Amino acid sequence: MEQLNFMIGEWIGTSRGYENGVVTREGPAYENIEYDLDRSILVIELNTESLQLHTIIRYDENDGKYYYHPFSKNGASRYPAEFKEGQLIVRSNDKTRYIFRRTPEGGFQEYGEKLIDGKWIKYFEDTFKNTK
Template identity: 40%
Template sequence: MKQLKTLILTTLLLVFFNPLSAQEEERKELAKLSFLMGNWSGISSSYTPNDTTRVNVRESVNYIMNGAILTLDVVSSNIELHTLITYSKKDTCYYYQPFSKTGGGKYKGKLEDGKFIVYFNPESRLIFEKTPNGEFHEYGESLKDGKWKKYFEDILLPAGVAKANQIKAEKITKEYIDPITALTNVVSVEHENFKTIYIAGQVGTGTTKEEQLETAYKAVEKRLAQAGATFSDLVDMKIYIVDYDPDKDLAMFFRVRKRLYGDMKMPPNVFIGISSLYSREKKIELSGTAVLIK
């Protein structure tokens, strides 16, 4: 807290003792970021190679000191961040100064093609923009193998609109993917910003349970891809095993899972021992449910 007070005081002193002509020019430059202003709420998504984590987030962006400073406050279950944004005529750039419980920093920013871009270093940047739909879009990118890749993303609406959308009943849309005579392999249900994907029982090939489990997992991945999802989007999975033997089959399951998915976070699993499937040759069947935020 002491560091934050010092940071704010230093910034205010710089603004106060700046020549009036410079202050006016800096206010004009800072006014170009007015598209960020408002109280926003929505979903923040964090991306890793094996997982996507989503939490609710609120952001508040306001001018203070008669437009000489722009403040940005972020609150979620993962972070509380207070940021000061200023413009320096001398350095001809914006300064983005975040402060959290773990410390603070000062980074240069620029306005380019309607986007406010902050560079933490040559290989990491933060981008703010307002979408044509009026959404507040903030995302972080890192440079890997010559390409910028997102590591987090916030898609927010004005707080009042977001709240209204939460309580507004909207039409549920269903899509039946790859239907056959007796069933549909995938049903995708969309409501508001969410898509829920239901995967029918998938079987594998091979002569052993291990071979069938591995190929059944691949079949589930294929069905998820048909609905625009990945294995990491699964929130539930049921595993049906003919003549289930806890002493052998459980170890086999962990072995296959480790081989295919490494340390990826797995969805809740239910093992169900059964007497038979639709074919005597089939020993394993998998079904699951996935959830996406559109």
């Protein structure tokens, strides 16, 4: 779980949605990320104008994988994830992935991509600065 320390914090920023590379929506975003249960899980509280998520990330020692468990008012899911090249990469299916990473400025970013015609195309991006 220590690989995910870069995500810890109270974050404020901007959420953007894209279609064909053009911003189609933009609004404020807030995210609080902290460890819980003796650092065995990471809890993410995301609030934007278009989405509210309560997410738990845990590492399964038995299979050596992270699991991403998002909960919304519409339901819950479970997706495998891997930590690679300083990023957490969550795959909801073969054609959709979410990437969590530290920005060069010391902020935090998460974005989603869809595989279209063999290319990964960004369809949303949340960029944050730490409030502390």
